[in-house]
Amino acid sequence: MNEKFLKPYDPSATEGRIYAAWEKSGLFNPDECVKQGMTKADAPAYSIILPPPNVTGILHVGHAYEDSLQDAVIRYERMRGKRALWIPGTDSAAIATQSRVEKDIQKEEGKSRHDLGREELVRRVAAFAKESEGTILSQVRRMGASLDWSRYAYTMDAARNTAVTAAFKRMYDAGLIYRGNRIVNWDPKGQTTISDDEIIYKEEQAKFYYLKYGPFTIGTARPETKFGDKYVVMHPADPRYAEWQNGQKIELEWINGPITATVVKDESIDMEFGTGAMTITPWHSMVDFDIAQRHELDKEQIIDEYGKLLPIAGEFAGMKLTDAREKIVEKLRMKGLLVKEEPYVHNVATAERTGGTIEPQIKLQWFVDVTRPFVIAHSEIPGIESGSSITLKMLMRVAVEHGGIQMPQEGFKKTYFHWIDNLRDWCISRQIWFGHRIPVWYGGEQMYVGTEAPGGEGWVQDPDVLDTWFSSALWTFSTLGWPKETSDLATFHPTAFISPAYEILNLWVSRMILMSGFHLGQIPFKTVLIHGLVRDRQGRKFSKSLNNGIDPLDMIDRYGADALRMGLLVGSAIGNDISFDENKVRGYKNFANKLWNIARFTLDNTRDTDPAAPFVPKDTEILVAHNTLTRDITNDMEEFRVYMAAEKLYHYTWHELADKILEQSKPIFSGKDAAVRTSRARLLITLLDRTLRLLHPFMPFVTEEIWQSMPTKDATFLMIAKWPEPIKSLLQ
């Protein structure tokens, strides 16, 4: 027996060495498995993508959970003999990365991005990204993730840029990307547009003001935006305002003097709220913008891009909004226009990344049109015929509705549909510099959309870059070589499943469905398994402010990656929040050592085992029970009940194999009956062999390390050994 078994299992002395050996073997790559004869060339393909972590980020416990789950499944499928591919990658996370670097430069050099200029800033951001790329990748490796590194992709690399520009051009040509003046979420702090999903609403105590507006009393929470309000809107069925006609003009005294206002009747007004009458500020409010569009009203800008008042505000021009409010209210009071004020709680929209307060603005932006019909030339999506006319919105709905994409959790399916149904056009342009630049060039009155700059003089490229989710949305196929028609693409798309946190369902998952549907006529993945947030044992989110952060690497250092993986998987039913408890991880470290000692005992007592020794009835019974376990585990894995499989294996290994079978073996081995002894020796080695295989997807390191000492070893690595089939001769 190898002397290493005389000491307790030491993950830190083992894991790095094992991972390096796996990586060196090239067997994470299914093509290599085929080449080495471990996998049949015509075996079914099974692929998943690693949700690309932020290139400048570090591994957090949510990643650790997803990595554990996906690695367990891909290792299982690989052992089942499939051509199993797990594609690694990282995300440039444009806004987050650029603002991080900008902040550093500001702090260290006192310079803004404008001092550096576009080219220099982009160079520095890219350099920073490249530099920190290795950190996250080494952390993913430490989890034991069996990713095919030869297919590594980065959302900003050349191949992905080709995919992004091709996607943009195709959608533009199909009329699904357009440029227009629309109201967008403007972040004055970040100086960019953001999407609805990047907004965080914060509750705020404020005041609600009732103002005299000619013959009306209007309610507002934002008197500082009211300078240009020249339309007063009410519900057409409101009896209080029955005497007023749509389009009627009235003269009234307003903040900075007399104005002419127009009465507008619109059904979107809530008669119950405030006085049932309001004035509108179309340039700075989504709802008001919609009303203005419907009635073709004038729109006027009040607030500039830095959150300051424009000259229309008269004496208040140039003031910041936050400073202006009280002063304006004071003036209204002086003029007798303030009827009353009351306390009020409302939600303020803030930018997720910068924390800046969102001020909606009308801007010339690029959009993906989700409601415009197009003809889908080729479709493999259930419920969508090739050649039929459809909108992107319908496509996203049908792909899930007709079961093309399985979302086993009904609750999330409803949330998804609800979101789809309320979807607006997707604003894809961002006013930052780091990202995929919009592939559009302007030359005087002309506009050119293409994958490369047009020939000739005088063309200027659009300064904006694309929303980072635009490139992420292509991920399932851009990583496989699209737009080229590669064999990878034909073999490995659609992918098998994705397991995102529910917060990313709309942001990413739905957009992958959109892009894959439009560009390939395929679904991006067959199943969506949504998981919850990882919480601490008090049920709190992990966050910096609570200082309850768990560093997965710290857990690995102390307990080993196998223990961390088990701690995250066991008890985490799909879809529920995941509770993280360090005690659990410690328990599974002990389990790894238990397995280690099972191996020690078994190897020590089975040195001269006759591999053909007949089994006595008692041992046959034990093998039958193990068959049942194997079937259970296999079924659980097929149904994505990874947490069940892991727990059952734990229970069997410790409380059956170790506590009962090994204990009962002690008197047998010291007994006189040779037939019983040889049967038992063969039994133990058989059980250990099969149990190691079953446990490998969950605890790859310790099982692999033991495997290397197994007399039954029939593959260079347990990683590519065969998943056990029930022993047929034992089945009744």
Added chain:
RNA sequence: GCGCGGUUAGCUCAGCUGGUAGAGCGCUUCGUUUACACCGAAGAUGUCGCAGGUUCGAGUCCUGCACCGCGCACCA
């Protein structure tokens, strides 16, 4: 306001298609015997949120309610 999820042992959670309640940690007592003290044996602890209903039988299905969490909408 609409919707989703949760409520099971002291703590954190499992319990798939309904059949006499489970795991880990913690707790109590005992134990160094061919592996493991990162261990073993034995044990205690639950009207499965509340109230009804369906059923021979419900933690599991249905209805209502309560509390907790989350999402969406409103936010003039």
